[in-house]
Amino acid sequence: MTTMTLAGTLVELDAEGFLVDAGQWNEQIAQEIAAGNGIEQLSDRHWQVINFMRKSYLETGSAPSIRSLGKTSGVPIKELYELFPKGPAKLAAKIGGIPKPRGCI
Amino acid sequence: MAHRIVILGGGTGGTLVANRLQRRYGRQASITVIDRDDAHVYQPGLLFVPFGLTEAEEVVRPRHAQLRDGIDFRLAEVASVDIAAATVDLLDGERLGYDVLVIATGASLQPQETEGLSGPEWGSSIHTFYSLEGAIALRPALEAFEGGRLVVDIIDMPIKCPVAPLEFCFLADWQLRQRGLRDEVEITLVTPLDGAFTKPVASARLGALLEEKNIRVEAEFATGRVDALARTLHSWDEREISYDLLVAVPVHGGPTYIERSPALGDALGFVPTDRHTLQSKAAANVFVIGDASDVPTSKAGSVTHFEGETVVENIQRHLEGSELASTYDGHANCFIETGFHKALLIDFDYDTEPLPGRFPEPRLGPLALLSESRLNHLAKLAFQPLYWHVLLPGHDIPGVGAPFHPAARQPAGHRSGGPR
Numbered sequence: 001m002t003t004m005t006l007a008g009t010l011v012e013l014d015a016e017g018f019l020v021d022a023g024q025w026n027e028q029i030a031q032e033i034a035a036g037n038g039i040e041q042l043s044d045r046h047w048q049v050i051n052f053m054r055k056s057y058l059e060t061g062s063a064p065s066i067r068s069l070g071k072t073s074g075v076p077i078k079e080l081y082e083l084f085p086k087g088p089a090k091l092a093a094k095i096g097g098i099p100k101p102r103g104c105i
Numbered sequence: 106m107a108h109r110i111v112i113l114g115g116g117t118g119g120t121l122v123a124n125r126l127q128r129r130y131g132r133q134a135s136i137t138v139i140d141r142d143d144a145h146v147y148q149p150g151l152l153f154v155p156f157g158l159t160e161a162e163e164v165v166r167p168r169h170a171q172l173r174d175g176i177d178f179r180l181a182e183v184a185s186v187d188i189a190a191a192t193v194d195l196l197d198g199e200r201l202g203y204d205v206l207v208i209a210t211g212a213s214l215q216p217q218e219t220e221g222l223s224g225p226e227w228g229s230s231i232h233t234f235y236s237l238e239g240a241i242a243l244r245p246a247l248e249a250f251e252g253g254r255l256v257v258d259i260i261d262m263p264i265k266c267p268v269a270p271l272e273f274c275f276l277a278d279w280q281l282r283q284r285g286l287r288d289e290v291e292i293t294l295v296t297p298l299d300g301a302f303t304k305p306v307a308s309a310r311l312g313a314l315l316e317e318k319n320i321r322v323e324a325e326f327a328t329g330r331v332d333a334l335a336r337t338l339h340s341w342d343e344r345e346i347s348y349d350l351l352v353a354v355p356v357h358g359g360p361t362y363i364e365r366s367p368a369l370g371d372a373l374g375f376v377p378t379d380r381h382t383l384q385s386k387a388a389a390n391v392f393v394i395g396d397a398s399d400v401p402t403s404k405a406g407s408v409t410h411f412e413g414e415t416v417v418e419n420i421q422r423h424l425e426g427s428e429l430a431s432t433y434d435g436h437a438n439c440f441i442e443t444g445f446h447k448a449l450l451i452d453f454d455y456d457t458e459p460l461p462g463r464f465p466e467p468r469l470g471p472l473a474l475l476s477e478s479r480l481n482h483l484a485k486l487a488f489q490p491l492y493w494h495v496l497l498p499g500h501d502i503p504g505v506g507a508p509f510h511p512a513a514r515q516p517a518g519h520r521s522g523g524p525r
Contacts, residue, residue, distance in 0.1 A: 060377065062399075062401065064372070065261075065262065065263075065373075066261070066327065067261055067356065067372075067373060068371065068372035068373055071372045071373075072372045077329070077341055078329070078341060080341075081327075081329075081341040081342045085342060086325055086342065087297075087299075087325060087327075
């Protein structure tokens with residue numbers, strides 16, 4: 001667990017860089033996490049995915065996996081990988097300030 | 106009037122819950138188990154079939170014969186469930202009402218979800234050992250394989266028994282060494298995860314074991330499509346891996362009736378379930394056991410076994426109108442075959458990752474956690490008769506209770522530099 005300042009807010013991050021408290025999140029923090037992970041500017045399509053993930057997490061208590069994102073977010077899997085290189089669900093969760101998707105167990 | 110309990114699925118979970126309920130209620134409950142076939146497969150045995158270490162007929166028994174007298178077994182395909190009306194429609198047109206429904210239909214393999222996977226090469230250069238037919242067809246393919254690239258590909262998570270693909274690599278390594286062909290074959294494990302396993306300490310230990318055995322790991326590779334003619338795998342982010350023989354673990358989802366049942370399942374067909382009470386989130390009188398649920402632990406027989414107690418207890422509490430018990434803790438354990446008559450064992454729950462230590466008694470064992478031993482291998486073999494004669498009938502296995510006991514594990518923080 002580490003503490004650091006993102007967009008002027010003191011936040012706690014876990015070992016893998018995920019926000020510990022989803023309630024501390026805001027859009028500026030999202031921009032900073034994105035920049036730190038190689039995404040300079042978050043587009044509308046990025047936000048569509050990030051907001052969808054946050055909404056599902058806050059409603060259901062877990063973040064969707066890539067496959068369910070592809071089926072339900074309105075953004076096909078191919079594009080998810082273009083928007084969030086390597087691990088879209090993981091990276092979008094990290095930027096969205098929610099825990100790592102639990103699909104991978 | 107007797108409680109009407111309908112159980113969908115006559116596999117590990119459906120069978121052990123039916124038997125426990127029948128013992129608890131006797132004539133006070135009418136218990137119906139529905140399955141579309143009468144072949145109960147001991148799924149941990151599938152791993153051994155391709156290597157000729159087990160014969161196919163040794164891992165299959167009739168489903169009905171595992172159920173106690175007094176339980177009604179029906180061969181039928183489920184059309185859909187109406188949770189508002191509390192009814193199950195069967196494809197043959199019959200409608201069953203229930204007081205309690207147990208969903209125990211597991212996870213199904215969906216090779217058709219991946220472009221190029223289930224075409225004409227399926228069964229010739231593309232195989233799986235995750236089904237009985239697949240495991241049987243893979244045996245001659247492995248025997249005929251004399252050199253080249255053997256690729257084991259986990260297409261996407263979640264899958265049943267996430268360690269089985271690793272075990273397959275270990276056993277392939279062993280078999281190829283015995284045949285004097287190991288130097289002719291490159292074995293690669295392809296996984297969408299960032300390492301060999303989902304939890305850090307076990308992932309590091311298993312990663313080291315793969316390296317020792319010269320098995321390559323291609324991590325964070327999410328397979329988008331298979332070019333079966335060129336014999337290449339393509340990731341969503343445009344990476345490419347060539348193979349000569351592909352052993353694929355197809356994506357898993359729920360059975361199709363879940364999709365046809367309004368408000369029951371999630372996007373993948375798994376049933377949203379309370380992770381501690383195992384009651385479905387869709388309806389108070391629907392409980393879920395085993396791979397069919399979305400609880401965040403491994404899809405594994407051990408999980409199903411440990412969930413059984415909670416499901417049976419909570420069905421009773423629901424019928425009595427009392428508060429449910431939040432007793433399931435995510436407990437899972439798996440033996441991991443590593444070849445050469447050895448295995449290692451991991452034991453974990455929702456909160457504690459697999460760590461070194463002893464099992465089932467802290468400090469005493471006799472089984473070692475997260476390290477290879479011959480005794481672990483023998484224990485894995487010994488488990489199969491226990492499965493048929495103790496676990497399915499719904500008896501307790503001595504020393505192996507449902508709750509997880511983290512005592513005497515070494516906390517991850519006390520260890521530096523990863524596994525020894």
